[in-house]
Amino acid sequence: xxxxxxxxxxxxxxxxxxxxxxxxxxxxxxxxxxxxxxxxxxxxxxxxxxxxxxxxxxxxxxxxxxxxxxxxxxxxxxxxxxxxxxxxxxxxxxxxxxxxxxxxxxxxxxxxxxxxx
Amino acid sequence: xxxxxxxxxxxxxxxxxxxxxxxxxxxxxxxxxxxxxxxxxxxxxxxxxxxxxxxxxxxxxxxxxxxxxxxxxxxxxxxxxxxxxxxxxxxxxxxxxxxxxxxxxxxxxxxxxx
Numbered sequence: 001x002x003x004x005x006x007x008x009x010x011x012x013x014x015x016x017x018x019x020x021x022x023x024x025x026x027x028x029x030x031x032x033x034x035x036x037x038x039x040x041x042x043x044x045x046x047x048x049x050x051x052x053x054x055x056x057x058x059x060x061x062x063x064x065x066x067x068x069x070x071x072x073x074x075x076x077x078x079x080x081x082x083x084x085x086x087x088x089x090x091x092x093x094x095x096x097x098x099x100x101x102x103x104x105x106x107x108x109x110x111x112x113x114x115x116x117x
Numbered sequence: 118x119x120x121x122x123x124x125x126x127x128x129x130x131x132x133x134x135x136x137x138x139x140x141x142x143x144x145x146x147x148x149x150x151x152x153x154x155x156x157x158x159x160x161x162x163x164x165x166x167x168x169x170x171x172x173x174x175x176x177x178x179x180x181x182x183x184x185x186x187x188x189x190x191x192x193x194x195x196x197x198x199x200x201x202x203x204x205x206x207x208x209x210x211x212x213x214x215x216x217x218x219x220x221x222x223x224x225x226x227x228x229x230x231x
Contacts, residue, residue: 044220
């Protein structure tokens with residue numbers, strides 16, 4: 001069984017500050033890890049994903065995440081927050097080599113990011 | 118525009134009503150999905166169709182009935198819903214068995230059951 005824990009349902013940062021959204025997972029097989037973003041009144045968009053290879057993954061909009069097997073973590077970071085980053089972020093895990101295994105992603109509960117001017 | 122279109126965007130219905138949610142994908146994908154997003158709960162996968170056949174049904178109550186007439190269209194028929202069914206219903210599509218597979222989501226239908 002897989003699970004995802006996102007630490008902190010709400011994170012607030014100032015514009016220009018570092019963004020750090022935490023995600024820990026549990027999986028009985030090598031995991032495939034994802035971060036999705038959901039802007040208000042929209043569906044989810046893939047930010048980045050880790051399958052194999054380099055553990056530091058770069059995504060869209062300046063975000064990146066690092067897979068740390070020893071810590072079972074996949075935290076999302078961005079060096080400098082922008083107002084447009086305000087959204088809800090979801091971490092997800094899959095055991096499928098093809099990434100989504102017919103959509104059988106296990107999602108975390110989400111972290112709402114607020115960016116203050 | 119993600120290539121996945123859902124209608125309507127908002128729906129209010131009584132518990133005795135029958136309504137349908139529609140999803141259309143313009144991406145040439147071979148799999149489509151229904152997810153439920155409730156407040157303060159993780160996204161829940163409801164149904165999966167691949168090549169127009171249902172391959173996954175995560176113990177969803179029978180008051181939700183999916184239909185996939187072709188690879189581009191997916192419906193969710195709703196009948197005698199309960200207030201706890203109020204949620205955002207998201208449709209997604211993907212190209213399964215592709216190394217570049219990822220889910221593309223629609224904007225969702227916000228459903229309120231009175």
